[in-house]
Amino acid sequence: QEGAVDGLLSGQQRTIADTVASLGLNPAEGRVRSVVELQSRLQQMQQVTTSNHASSIPNANNSLESAPYRPAILQLGLSDLPDNQLQVNSILLLANGQPQGFTHIIHEDQFRAAVRRFQLQLSRQASFNSQAGPGQELSELLLRPLAAALQQSGANALLVAADRGLQAIPYGALPLGGQPLAERFALSISPSLGLLDLETGRNTAEGQLLAAGASRFQQGLEPLPMVPRELTAQIGRA
Secondary structure, eight states, X not given: OHHHHHHHHHHHHHHHHHHHHHHTOOTTOOOOOOHHHHHHHHHHHHHHHHHHTOOEEEOTTSSEEEXXXXXXXXXXXXXXETTTEEEEEEEEEXXXXXXXXEEEEEXXXXXXXXXXXXXXXXXXXXXXXXXXXXXXXXXXXXXXXXXXXXXXXXXXXXXXEEOTTSTTSOXXXXXXXXXXXXXXXXXXXXXXXXXXXXXXXXOOTTOOOOOOOOSOOSTTOOOOTTHHHHHHHHHHHO
């Protein structure tokens, strides 16, 4: 578990630097958060959301219902290894208890091919089987060691902090235990924990909303013509 704590901190340092450089932000932006602070934020989110009865969580019938909000953080990272291999580093942090760390090694070509096949399957609206096919292959490559911990965590909301190389994966459709993740968790994806605003109860009525999306792609992916309308709808609800 000591390795998991160190991995969570070093992962934040790496993703802050990478994201700041990629977006051209001030190098002083962001800060590394301790396990104690992150868990305190998770507990506050749980208390605030539950007291406001505002959480909508997927249930077993694939519909949204009000439920006690039980958030967790999943940090995912990749490390290059010799012989065209990758080490997957995953750390699961719940509101209470020690972080759980997992590492395993996969073949880079197999991983990249599985990501590509899964993206193509979804973009072409091909028939989807959550227990077989490219999605299941990718899930086993990426989530295999922590699958049991995720399913037994009791969490129903998951913030995925994903390193570069893992951010284009459609996590909501990624199967886990025969169900897409989006049917198990309310999902949020971020490139960096250290750049997130985790304050609760803040009034954002006068804030600004950045809404962006792509409707056309390269590399053989099918277009998504509804993206402009979806963005307009999101802005209208803000």
